[in-house]
Amino acid sequence: MNGTLEAIFKRRAVKVFEPVEISEGIREQILNAARHAPSSFNMQPYRFYWIGTPKKKTAVAKLCLGQVPAETASALVVAVADIGSLAATSQSQLEWMRSRSEFSEAKIRDYERTAKIGRMLFMPGPFGIFGAVKWGVFWLLNVWKVMGMPPVSRQDLFKWATKSTSLACENLLIAAEVLGIHTCPMEGFDGRRLLKYLGLSARYHEIVVVIAMGKKSRTWVEPPQWRRPLDATVSIL
């Protein structure tokens, strides 16, 4: 079977790990795989925190409600949806485009303009006032025109960022599996305390998932894997 498919079918949420060191090389490959995932408007609205030092791991595992996968992991990766990074990301892409010969001045100006409009469209504004106005305008436009709805509230923005973050997380899980590292994604954590521990603000950051990483323990008995049948999950139209 194709190696990627094999990793997808082999990956399990491992609940007990044994202590191993994850080398810097492996760590880099796993994180690189995560950031190569597709993202909405290529905005990559996330940040991964790799927690590998024993003291910090213990603190974060406690905030993951002391779950066994967190307590026994060799590293914990906190995946954060970051809606405060948009301006910096488009600026960074702009600089990258300017440094390369394949982008004409017109193309760069075009990107600059689109990024500016995008940022304005995505801004909820103070007290969500701009968001409410946007919602009204787009709702009216949608009555006579086929169109998508931009995120209007901060909550919408987090939902938008979470989609791209989740895709990056799946890349991370599969890359880890290919490289012989087992994982357990966890949403059992105290989000408020974990944000505070990482020095992040709830205004711009939301923790999507914490991923425990390591080598599965020989004591861990893998339960059979159940999935809904294909026809319960898929509609072929």
Ligand SMILES: Cc1cc2nc3c(=O)[nH]c(=O)nc-3n(C[C@H](O)[C@H](O)[C@H](O)COP(=O)(O)O)c2cc1C
């Ligand atoms: C978003 C999400 C949150 C999860 N949260 C936890 C968790 O907090 N603790 C845990 O032990 N497993 C957690 N899991 C793992 C699931 O229990 C596991 O993926 C599911 O039972 C299917 O098992 P499999 O991944 O081995 O096929 C989570 C998985 C996902 C995708």
